[in-house]
Amino acid sequence: MAQRHFWKVYKTPDGEKYYYNIKTKQSTRERPAELDAASKDEGEDVPTKNKLRKLGPRAVHSVKLLNDWFLVVFDDGSRRFKRQESGDFQDELPDEDSIHLMSKLPAGQLDQLCFAAKTGQGKENPAYQETLAEISALRGDTAKDPFTWKKEEETSTTKNVEIVSFNGTSDSEPVSSNEIKLVSGYDSSDDDNEIQSADEDPVLESVQNTGILEEEFTSLFVEYSLDPYSTWSLQSKKIQDDARFYTISNDTKRAELFEKWCTRQAQEAPNILDANEENEVSAEYSDDEADSLEPTKYHYLSHIVSKAIVSPSSLPKDIRSQNKPLFKQFKIKSSLDKKTQDAFISKLLFYYKRLSQDQRTEVFEKLLSEKSKTISRGLRNSDKLKEIVSESELPTESYAIETQLLTLEHCMGLHGPNGSLQEEVRYYVLDIKTKTQVLKKFLEGMLK
């Protein structure tokens, strides 16, 4: 045992460090010389390696260039260069041959590689394999020129591609020319390689493994026909005698998996019901399509607001007291309760107070263009729609305008698939006439 291991570091009650030698029972506040000396000669490379492993970006790919230079790509997307002997990373590539080689690579290839490294794809990612193939081919070309290189001849003639582990200061083994070492971490007993493989492989494996384990564990539920409408504490009793129950050691994790499975089961069951219901609903629609010119939810309310005199200080209750007869006429009370009325009116008042007519038209158009996808999906009865849209003039009677608007809305499926649009306040920011005009224009554009 080295001298330095006898020294222990403790803290005094006031927080200062002091050193205690467990063999000689000597204690001191000053750092003993042995500790420093020992850490210098033996402790050095271990901590630096650990540091490299923990801090900073991790090397993902390394591609061999010319004259013993390597291109190393890190997982933060940066790339640096390293000479095999020195092992130091450099930002610029001083070797001209290698620069020449890299310039021959197809444009974007390196960027792709960096991106792949950044997104954390493993050695199997296609960009990396492509680059390797590319480089090896290029190196094969350059190798034909005997002047530029003699050292690498054996490697390049067989178009060997080799990857070194990033913190291997030197690859001590001679490069065997026939062997294509794609992943050096697997076939070398080098100390550094072990660190790297410890770095990457277990993570990958464990991720895959847990996935498989979880699946296996979930299959237990089906096998023992557990009840998806029950609790884990009850159901776990049924399966806990099975050996596979213990593939997952944590009980909260098990409960979580059970919950997930239950959710899935519950979703699968009512799906059939839902589908049936939807069919019924659509059947109903097609039945009474002829006479179903039903106004949208806030149709009359928005109409009242558009007619009302809006001052900067008006409140929903002012609107109500102003237009009492209209409220009565449209029987607003029967369709909406007071709370929803107030909520809707105050939202709408915001638009009427702040925005001019043109701005509101813009808001409305914007809403339509936002929803254009869903609207186009919900369109039906297109013959009728085309007929209305093709009439450029609006009817003169207000009742006819309203009928036209309602027909348009019906064709847009506002009472069926596009029902969500009905709830949108921005759908009501215009009065009926302008709304019909804008809507017509919009639908015309859509039908083209």
Add this chain to the structure above:
Amino acid sequence: MPRIKTKRTKAAPEGFEQIKPTLTDFDHRLRKLQDNGASRMAAKANEGSWKVFQLTNERSRYIYDLYFKRKAISKELYDWLLRERYADKMLISKWKKRGYEKLCCLKCIQSSESATQGNTCICRVPRATLVKNSSDGVVTFTRCVHCGCAGCSSSD
């Protein structure tokens, strides 16, 4: 405890049959608790009720999960279960609030019922805060007096 069934009790909505076995099991467990003799030690006076609180919490959580997480039961059945007191709807209403997702019982957040200085119960304090505030990093708190909760803060 669920309400006692009478002639006037509404029939259970569809889907109740699926969850009935589990609810019966909860019922059995609750009955078993009654059979256990309570301790006569003054220090353990509260402990008899802890198990009941725990079971109520568990059953309410079960029904909460069925409706909100698994979405396995209908709104109608959920309402019926609440009306028949299979779950504590007050407790569930707290669980929907941020910061109360794991609340153990209502007693623990009612300042008038909590024993000390009208504050909320110690089980609502996050573990990390308990450790930080203790003088030597050792937390002496194990279970709260109200319901035997060992800590129900959302961050735990």
